Amino acid sequence: MQDVENIVNGQKLFLKPEYQETLKNKKEFESAAGAVDPEKVKEVAEWTKTWDYREKNLAREAITVNPAKACQPLGAIMAGLGFEKTMPYVHGSHGCVAYFRSYFTRHFKEPTPCVSDSMSESAAVFGGLANMKDGLRNCNAMYKPEHISVSTTCMAEVIGDDLNAFITGAREDAEGELDDLPITYAHTPSFVGSHITGYDNMMKATLEQLNPTRAEKVVDEERINIIPGFEPYLGSLAEVKEISKMFSDKIIMIGDHEEQWNTGAGEYHLYAGGTKLEDAKTAINAATTISLQKYSTVQTAKTIKNKWKQGFETSNPIGLSGTDEFVMKLSELTGKEVPEELKVQRAQLVDAMQDSYPYMHGKKFAIYGDPDFLLGLVSFIVEMGGIPTHVVCHNAPRKGWEKDMQAILDKSDWSEDCNIWAGKDLWHLRSLMFTEPVDFLIGNVYGKELYRDTGTPLIRIGFPIFDRHHLHRYSISGYKGALNLLTWITNAVLDQLDEETKGIAETDYFFDSIR
């Protein structure tokens, strides 16, 4: 029974003998092997660690187990929230939107505005035009957005709803209420690509639909656009903007969702920050657009290069060489010398890398995440002398990504020990980690089950992270971001060293106070 002076929640309550007894009683009625035949559980558990199991596991064709990717509309919502006073609007079932909002909110610990038009059986039969007509009007009346960003769920895609026609129809019926409201739209079927595809489709559509045609563009040779991509690190957005500002006031982030998920206490505002619509509408006038995530902007790039005939560059400012490349690109495009401040930051980062290198050097890492995130993180691990033994990219793009990743791994002295696993999931990774173990795992919250099962310490870098707080506020981009990566990884290595050497009178001779 509870001790009122020391009330404990489930964590410790169920360890009390009376609860252990009740849990034991329950087993009598269970069919789980753990209750019926515990030895069998041990036997099968051991088998899952073997090469035999690994081969069967890697041969899977139809079932995905513990994926490391999500679906298109999630990315579309992030793209939409990068613009000021914009309400993401999902044409489809509202269950999806409940999921998207929960998912972002659990990661950012912030509200996530997004509506749906609640399509149901009747819409499945007759199409969702009626939902769109009512939905856009209601959304506009209640949430007073200055821009609505429409994406779709797989339901609307399977029945083939035509967004362009529906939105036009909704405007006609709205008695003028929607006349001056920009409504951009993209088809974002969940059965194609992943969340980064949805980001790409929505970003492309937003830029195409908000901007005039090439014939009307007025080039501003000094203007540069930066598209961040599906970026879960809000600090990275701030960092990129800060670096940009050192070069020019005319570098504009297109799709800047930093403030939306980082508002202060005191009052709740539905909308916060975002790229000014005026800047979004004139994006075509820039001399160049830089994408910080090449593989989250494959389609967007086509609009910029082919339709707009604008300069398009990609640069991934994660890690030292990635940031160097980004900084030099800005220097080249603006014609300005690299500012002293950045030179100092770089020197400080390299100094810190030289201080800490012994701890990452030669350590084996398994890492998983989105394609561009991995290119940046793996590059940094290689720069530090670490070994990216297993690089798992579940949503690896078909073209180009593996080649880009191989080029990074080729810089490592251990490149032959490094493996790229495109299209593999986290249950595959479990087999890889049992058969070819690593020292550390880098990934999102779903890595914690791999940590539990394999004992490999998890360094939480990625998306989503639900079970640790505030990491998303930091930057992983730029020299300062690289310093954060260095700090997190080095200290995780040191934490593990302490963990392994804390045995009293056994291993604690190595439990050093100075490392």
Next chain:
Amino acid sequence: MSIENLEALQKEAIEEVLEVYPAKAKKNRAKHLGVDAPEGVKGACDKTRSNKQTVPGVMSQRGCAYAGSKGVVWGPVKDMIHISHGPIGCGQYSRAGRRNYYIGTTGVDTFVTMNFSTDFTEKDIVFGGDKKLKKALEEIDDLFPLNNGITIQSECPIGLIGDDIQAVAKVHKKESDTPTIAVSCEGFRGVSQSLGHHLANDSIRDEIMPDTTARGDFKETDYDVAIIGDYNIGGDAWATRILLEEMGLRVVAQWSGDSTYKEMAITPKAKLNLLHCYRSMNYISRHMEQEFGIPWMEYNFFGPSNTNESIRKIASFFDESIQEKAEAVIAKYTKMTDEVIKKYKPKLEGKKVMLYVGGLRPRHVIGAYEDLGMEVIGTGYEFGHGDDYKRTKDEIKRSTLIYDDVNEYELENFIKKLQPDLVGAGVKEKYTFQKMGLPFRQMHSWDYSGPYHGYDAFAIFAKDMDLAINSPVWDHTKAPWDTKEEVGA
């Protein structure tokens, strides 16, 4: 606040939120909002329109049929593997999100926190996914040999592209000789997660209830009961089980938190079904009553007043020996819960609470707050039906704002108007209200605490509510240089 003032304010709040809507939506939403009080008849609890289509274009907090079937009813059945059949997202967003606690070796004999998906591509949409599903079932059996069955949880496209998952399941069941159950719980069906509960119940009725082999060697006693509609969130069902066992009853099954296939299959041998979440499992309880003659009763284990009453009601189905033990259980725990009340009531008395949850909680938790002297002044259901609202009438203690399928706009404005001291709702709402400086507890997941069912759990509930309301962090919102009267709410 006097009763009259509260009621007037609540009515005014409704008038005010309705002003924003275009005519059609206004007419619709007005029927979902109302005020009711314990006394009198034909208040909002009798009249509120519910279980209807959500108004398009609003920020509804509702989920879908898939969420009701996979996420709520089937997902916690631990020794079966539940496939999210269709595109990748649904399974990912709902992975390990509900805190359905269980004991087992995950990935070997139990699978609750994992995500199995057929990860549909365009090819599967165009050519159909039945072949892929068949292969997926076979691969699961190869790699997870200790699974005691597989369920197929349909996502939206399945019902739209004409796949025959029932046929695939039937073939696999025959070939593998393990239960293989297909549920057509596509997200677009119905208006909320509620239909998903019903569809999941129906699939259990059709596929597990007839399995007499699984209960063939079961030796029954006169005191066998089953816990129905407890998803063991934060360990709720365990905290319930211990009390029933102390009463001298034998709990033969938990539905479906920490449950296994066999427990569900032996339930038709129980003497009484104890139903906690009426909304999600009344269907199967009614079925077992009709088919196997098992009586069922609703109970409420939130707060000592409700728990005492429920324990006595449960005992009344059995002989005197059980009734005596029931009284002994109540006596044993009352000392502790009295101390809890003595400790926390002075810090919580008179604090006003507004709730917005699903299932049973919008009414069931009222008593637990009232035991602590707190006053619930608003409550509503995401996916309730008329019978839920009718049952709510018995639980409210004062003039209460009733809101069905309330959206973000309405809830925000109701709360600004009524200024409660605590809001209890879901994660999507949490940070909105915290930003206004309002203490908040997630009442779906117990905000990563719990359990909240039973006597020991009441101590946790009280401690958590005190922690939320009396934390020093809320005092920091106003900056020392800020001369404005009130910041936020």
